[in-house]
Structure formats: structure tokens, C-alpha cells
Amino acid sequence: MPEARQQGGSEATSTLGHVLFLAVFTFYWITLTPFVDLTGAAAVDPVAGNSNALNQLVAILLFGSLTLFFLTHRRGVSILGHVWILALILLWAIFTSATALHPDLAIKRTILVMMIVCNAAIVLVLPRTVEDFARLSAIVLFAMLAMCYFGVAFRPTLAIHQASEIREPMHAGLWRGLFSHKNSAAAAMVLAVIFGLFIARSWSRLAGWAIVVLAAFFLSQTGGKTSTLVLPAILILGWIIERFPALRYPVILGGLGSFNLLAVGSAVSEPIRDWVRGLGVDATFSDRADIWRFAFEAISERPILGHGLQSFWQTDNLVYSGSTVETWAAAAFNGHNAYIDTVVELGLPGLLLTLIWLIFLPLRDYGRAQQSDNNPALTRLFMRIWLYAVLLSCLETIYFQGGGALWFCLLVSVFGLRLQSSAQLVPARYRQPSAFLEARHA
Numbered sequence: 001m002p003e004a005r006q007q008g009g010s011e012a013t014s015t016l017g018h019v020l021f022l023a024v025f026t027f028y029w030i031t032l033t034p035f036v037d038l039t040g041a042a043a044v045d046p047v048a049g050n051s052n053a054l055n056q057l058v059a060i061l062l063f064g065s066l067t068l069f070f071l072t073h074r075r076g077v078s079i080l081g082h083v084w085i086l087a088l089i090l091l092w093a094i095f096t097s098a099t100a101l102h103p104d105l106a107i108k109r110t111i112l113v114m115m116i117v118c119n120a121a122i123v124l125v126l127p128r129t130v131e132d133f134a135r136l137s138a139i140v141l142f143a144m145l146a147m148c149y150f151g152v153a154f155r156p157t158l159a160i161h162q163a164s165e166i167r168e169p170m171h172a173g174l175w176r177g178l179f180s181h182k183n184s185a186a187a188a189m190v191l192a193v194i195f196g197l198f199i200a201r202s203w204s205r206l207a208g209w210a211i212v213v214l215a216a217f218f219l220s221q222t223g224g225k226t227s228t229l230v231l232p233a234i235l236i237l238g239w240i241i242e243r244f245p246a247l248r249y250p251v252i253l254g255g256l257g258s259f260n261l262l263a264v265g266s267a268v269s270e271p272i273r274d275w276v277r278g279l280g281v282d283a284t285f286s287d288r289a290d291i292w293r294f295a296f297e298a299i300s301e302r303p304i305l306g307h308g309l310q311s312f313w314q315t316d317n318l319v320y321s322g323s324t325v326e327t328w329a330a331a332a333f334n335g336h337n338a339y340i341d342t343v344v345e346l347g348l349p350g351l352l353l354t355l356i357w358l359i360f361l362p363l364r365d366y367g368r369a370q371q372s373d374n375n376p377a378l379t380r381l382f383m384r385i386w387l388y389a390v391l392l393s394c395l396e397t398i399y400f401q402g403g404g405a406l407w408f409c410l411l412v413s414v415f416g417l418r419l420q421s422s423a424q425l426v427p428a429r430y431r432q433p434s435a436f437l438e439a440r441h442a
Contacts, residue, residue, distance in 0.1 A: 013073050017126035018136055020069055024062055024123050025140040028408040029188070032058060034178035035151055035158040038165040059403075063115045066122045079121040081365075081418035085357045090114060092353060093309050096346055100308025102315060109310040113400050120411030124419060130375050134203035138211065141192050141199075145214045148177030148185070152221075174223040183396065186224025187406045189215040190231050190388060198381040225286075226395050234387045242380065245370055248363055252387070256359070259394050260339060267292040285395065288336045294329035295340050306347035309400055313341075338393030345400070354399060362386050362414050368421035382416035385409050 032055050070079070090110070097106030127133040151159025152175055161171035161182060171182055179185040192215035200208025219228060237255070241248040265272040267289035276283045283289065298312060312318065313334045335341040342351045366386075369379045389398055389410035401407040 014128050016069065017073070017128070018132065020062075020065060021123055021126040021136050022140060024066065024119055025137065026143070027058065027062060028403060029140055029144050029405045030147065030178060031055075031403065034147060035155060036180040037158060038167065038180070039157075039162060055403075059112065059115060063119060066119055070122045070125070079125060079415065079419070081121075081415060081422070082357070082361055085353065085361065086117065089350070089353050089357060092350055093346060096305050096350065097308050097311070099305050100311050101317065102308060102311040105315075106308030106311040109308075109400075109402060112402050113309065116403065116408060117411055120408055121415045124412065124416055130378055131203050133378075134199045134208075137195050138199050138203065138207050141195055141211050141215075142207075144178070144188070145192065145211065145218070148175075148179075148218060149214070151177055171223065175218060175221040177218065182222045183224050183227070184404065184406075186219055186222040186227035187392065187396070189219035189222065189224075190227045191385065191405060191409055193219070193231060194234075194381065194384045194388065197384075198377055201377045202375070226392065230388060230391055234384055234391060238380065238384050238387055241366075242370070242383070245367055248367060252363060252390075253359075256390065256394065259391075260337070263288075263394060264292050264337065264340065268296060288395065290327055291329040291332045291336050292340060294327055294332075295335045295337075295344050298344050299340075302347065303343070304347045304349065306343065306345045306350060309345050310402065312344050334397035336396055338397050338399040341397045342399055358399065358410070358414060359390060362417050365417040365421040369417055372420060372424075374420045374424065378416070379420045382413040382420065385413035386417065389413070 033052065093110045093113075094107065097103055097110055100106045127136060148159065159175065159177050161168070161174045161176055163169045163172040165171070174182045176182045176185045177188075179188060193212050196208045196211030196215060198208070199211060219231070237251060241251055262272065262276055263285055266276045266283045266285070267273075273283045273289075298307065301307075313332060319331055335344060339351065342354050346354070366379070366383055369382075370376075389406060392406075393399060398406055398410060
């Protein structure tokens with residue numbers, strides 16, 4: 001009887017963990033507000049101070065549920081990894097928020113970001129096995145893809161960009177599915193392809209390759225050039241650094257540094273701009289150069305403290321300041337470069353801390369994970385997600401966002417690489433609750 005009760009309790013705990021996993025992944029992949037109408041006048045209003053009461057309530061409930069589950073059932077598991085760097089970033093974000101023009105907004109965004117960080121760390125210990133992780137991920141991905149294709153087929157005005165849209169009518173005809181923009185849809189489809197390859201290797205070939213095919217075709221219809229080009233690049237770069245570990249630092253750091261130098265440099269340096277044009281590349285990087293020049297002006301005003309987390313772009317005082325008369329970039333949603341935006345919001349010290357947390361430490365953890373006996377397919381999944389996010393961050397703002405699949409999955413990959421490097425996966429024959437906790441399953 002005691003064994004039966006223990007087994008029943010273990011199954012109940014496992015089921016609850018799976019339910020929480022599905023809830024969290026659904027919240028970030030599908031959100032509570034799919035199929036946004038972009039044709040209304042409100043589409044051009046500043047959104048920095050906007051808040052959705054239901055979204056905030058659900059976010060708090062999920063955070064509370066995950067934290068309670070972790071403290072009750074998984075408290076023996078080390079999840080946050082490099083706590084010192086997270087503590088420094090949190091303290092610096094709070095300090096810069098207190099000095100920002102919109103301190104209330106910046107502090108609220110800081111709290112939200114830290115909740116997402118904790119959610120991403122805890123979600124990794126909810127599945128009992130790698131197969132569970134793959135199966136549960138597949139359920140959410142199939143739901144996301146089904147909604148996207150349903151929208152295209154039956155709700156095209158909400159799932160395909162329209163010429164009647166106020167802000168960007170030039171995107172008419174491009175698919176966006178349940179997402180608010182074609183670029184967001186493209187990023188999600190790339191992530192789905194990466195997950196699909198992992199699912200095919202770790203759980204079901206049929207399900208995994210179905211996700212890959214469906215996501216790849218949808219990606220081709222989004223017109224997301226950056227994501228489409230980055231996908232094969234990360235598969236190739238991932239293959240190189242997996243087979244030649246000594247190259248991971250020069251390849252990744254050199255690639256990030258060179259690309260940012262060329263892209264951002266073309267916005268402020270005429271010689272670099274001419275050289276980029278000579279390569280046959282759009283030196284404006286789809287009009288991002290104007291945004292980067294404007295961002296550098298903002299950086300020059302507060303290079304150390306920044307303007308506060310998510311408290312610069314799309315604020316009322318910026319959009320209605322008259323700067324939009326001088327340049328359209330003042331009305332941009334973000335800086336379209338995560339590294340520049342980090343300086344804009346958190347200053348140069350914030351950028352340094354972010355680079356340590358999201359670039360240098362994951363690179364080191366990946367090297368250690370390769371030397372461990374843990375599942376290589378899981379390590380490869382985390383590495384590909386991380387690599388995609390940090391490369392795409394050269395042209396899109398991803399770091400410290402309030403929600404969305406890409407920022408959440410980047411955090412999952414960072415914590416996943418840490419666990420793969422420092423913890424031991426439980427072999428199938430030892431998948432009892434006690435061994436599960438002692439081994440600190442990733």
C-alpha cells in the first residue's frame with residue numbers, strides 16, 4: 001500500500017508538471033491575444049505603457065504556480081545556474097529604472113522580465129524525461145501551427161498582412177498567422193523547425209518531420225528574409241562548432257562582432273556603408289540604419305544608466321515629442337538590434353552584464369555539455385535555439401522582452417545548456433522520483 005500511494009503520488013506530480021508545462025508553453029507561443037487586428041487606428045498609438053489586465057493576471061498565476069510546484073516537488077534541483085550574474089543584472093535594472101524618465105514603467109517591466117526568467121528556468125524540470133519534453137513540445141507546436149494555418153484559410157484578414165493596415169501596408173499578402181507581425185511569425189517558424197528536428201530525433205520521426213515541413217512552408221510565406229537566411233546559417237554553424245569545439249569562440253564571437261560592425265557601422269560610417277554596398281548588400285538593412293542612428297543619439301544622452309528597461313521606444317513623450325517630424329525612426333517599435341537596445345535601456349554596464357550572461361557563459365556551458373554524458377540531441381536543441389537568437393539579435397530586439405516565444409525559448413536554452421553542463425540526466429532504469437531529484441534532470 002505505501003508503494004502504491006507513492007506511485008500514485010508520483011504519477012499525480014508528473015501529470016501536474018506536464019499540465020504546467022503545456023500551460024507555460026502555450027502562454028508564450030500562442031499568447032492570450034492571437035490574431036491582432038492591424039487595420040484599426042489604435043495600431044499606430046504608443047504601446048510602451050499599455051497593459052493587459054488578463055495577461056498580467058495569467059502571468060502572475062503561472063509564475064506563482066510554477067514557483068509553488070518547484071518549491072514543493074523540485075526544490076532539490078539547481079535551476080538558475082549562474083545566480084551571481086542574474087543578481088547583478090536585476091540590481092542594475094532596478095537602479096537604472098529608478099533614475100529613468102518613466103521609473104514606474106521600467107520597474108514593472110523589470111519585474112515581468114524576471115518572472116519570465118524564473119518561468120524559463122523552472123519549466124525545464126517539469127517533464128520527467130527527454131521523451132516527455134519532446135512530446136509536450138510537439139503538442140504545443142502542432143496547436144500553434146494549426147491555428148496559424150486555420151487563420152490563413154478562414155481568417156485571412158487577421159492572419160495575412162493587408163493593404164488596409166495603417167502602419168505597414170507594404171507587407172500586404174505576407175503571412176503572419178496568429179502573430180502580430182510577419183517577422184514574429186518567421187521567428188516562431190524557425191524555432192518550430194529547430195524543435196521539429198529535435199522531436200524527430202528524440203520522440204517521433206513522423207511528428208517531428210511534420211512540424212519541420214509545416215513550419216518551413218509557413219516560413220517561406222512570411223517574407224521574413226532575415227529568419228529565412230539565418231536558419232541554414234545556424235544549422236551549418238552548429239554543425240561546425242559541434243564537430244570542431246575549439247572553433248566555437250572564434251566562430252561565434254567573431255561572427256557576432258563582424259556582423260554588428262558591418263551592420264551598425266554602415267549606419268554611422270560612410271566608408272563602411274560604401275563597402276557594404278560594394279558587396280551587393282542593402283546598406284540600410286531594410287531601413288534599420290535610420291533607427292540605429294536615432295538610437296545612438298539616445299545612447300549619447302545616457303550612456304551609463306540608459307533610459308530604463310523597455311522605457312524608451314513607443315513611449316508617449318517620444319512618439320509625440322515632434323521627433324517623428326525629423327525622422328520616422330522615433331516611432332519605431334524598438335531598435336531592431338538587441339545589443340544596441342540593451343545600451344539604450346540599461347547603459348554600457350548593462351550591455352556588459354548581458355553579454356556575460358547570454359553570450360560568454362552559454363558558450364562555456366556548451367563546451368562543458370559536449371564533454372558530458374547527457375543526451376546530445378538535447379544539447380544540440382539548446383545550442384541551435386541559442387545560436388539562432390543571438391544571431392537574429394543583430395537585426396531584431398529580443399533580449400529583455402516582455403513575452404513571446406523567442407525570448408522565452410532563448411532563456412530556456414541558456415538554462416538548458418547550464419543544466420546539460422553541470423547536471424546528470426537520469427537513465428531510464430532510474431526514473432524514480434528520488435533519483436530524478438538527486439540527479440538534477442535537465
